[in-house]
Amino acid sequence: MCRYEYYNTYEKEKVSDPCLLFLEEVEPKENGYDEIPLIKLDEKILSEYVQYPNMWFYDEGISLYVQRLFEVGFSVRDNCITIPIRDELGSLVGVKGRTVLDYEALKMSKYWFPYPTPKSQILYGLDKALPYIKEAGEVLVYEAEKSVQKSFSMGFCNAVSIGGHELSRTQVLKLEKLGVNIILAFDKNVSNEEWQRETDKFLLRDKLYVIYERKNKGLLGEKDAPVDLGIEAFLKLYTEDKYKVR
Template sequence: MEAQELKERIIIDEKIIDILEALGMHSIKDKGNYITCGMPDGNNPKSTVIYKDNLHVEAYTRNIKDAYGHSDIISLVSFVNNTYFTESIKWICDVCGYDYYGQEVPQSRLAAWVRNMWKVVKEGKCDDDEKLLPINEDILHYFGRYGNPLFYKEGISYETQWEFELGYDLYYHMITIPIRDELGFLVGVKGRLFKEVVEEWESKYFYIQPCAKSKVLYGLHKTKPYILEKKEVIVFEAEKSVMKAWSHGIRNTVAIGSHCLSDTQVQKLTHLGVDIVIAYDEGVEIDPKTGKVDKNFYRKEFDKFLPSQKVYCIYDKSKKILDKKESPIDDIDKWYRLYNEYKFKVRG
């Protein structure tokens, strides 16, 4: 469920007090247009004010603002429960009896009024129409859980293949890569054709079970503790890169499953509250017409983040390290050289 949709439902269903009670807030008083209460570990019974018409929160004794500067019911839950923002949304859904992956509530005049009041402007990004939905876990029993020599040869250990639940589809003759969201729910299955040499007419990758890939940071359900510990997230393109890095003990990574970031992925990265290192494959930033670096492409990627967000880029400036279309993590020796010598700060 999107944050905006959730807040609309909370307002319409009058669930604010239910959330505050479940959160452990004390001295909860309904004052008409707003609600006052105290923090679970505080003595001031009026330290926190929640406005009922927009869920804005004034926390006079704590800084509950999230990475975007929002101070609302979701950031309050994140602060008190010490949870990632999507974990906070899921927690609120559970408290209110909502389905986190459910369909949007039918629009009412009140919902339309709330949306108009917030003046929400959507930029028409490609991922906004995709809805992330869980799929039945039982499908993984069909694919099994198998290591494969093809990925092992590419640098992904059998232990890592088991950790990331790789399997095999006998019908399509494909390695199966389960796609989970940051909450650990299965949301898709990606297939990789099981052959080293792929013909031009063949699809090397395709989704055996469709997935709203632009709303997923692959691997985050496993790598988030390491990201928070390192205070840095390394962003790769391909899921295999996350597994290769994991095999070498580099576990503060995610993959976007594409060549560019979606709005949702940018939001999820920003909410981690850590430095971001973009590590795309060699060749993505090359203008095919001129053979030169397409600075506009990278600039567009970096401009998706907040001006204050620290963003770095792994870029083979020497043009002597990476081969064409090679991922920075494909060769671990190359990776350490790139990370130590060619990591450039581009924002923040």
């Protein structure tokens, strides 16, 4: 028995060598959650939240069925919508919160993690999307978890998200291992330089595409994802503004 553990054990107090603390300051991780180990959480955590769909997401185009599928809930204590984060094995590894308060007036974050997870190790939605990805022969890669839920609500269930627009090495490897076409469908405000940096991370570029607003320039708002304006706008971008990376 090789005793390999897929998940790490987590200790709240980590002992660090004081001599190495300076290096940690000047050499930050890829993102703030990379320091958190991937751990399997107790499913009972979700009982802390009201397990019902909400009108906030529904009004944004996320169906009640899809909200139930992705176990969207609500934290009365924290006044936030809760989004459980599961890995490709379907294990609960984190919970993300979206406040319903006026976050700008309160000078607080719109999103936060009641139960943090190393998002650079996760392709959100892969546990549910895998059979659809294999059937379609392609995977749509969004930035946000909500974009995956919107995509599912429109019938495009071959979708995952990376929790931002910076792909980690782990996420790139997981995408390439799927053996299908990879379509990066990031938000409009990703710059040309950022697109170049992200696409350069892939080795299997013959299967790599991007949805980039060119022919339909002005269709999306500055912070919109390709799925934010409904199925007609998405199909227009998917059919007319999908480009193979060379």
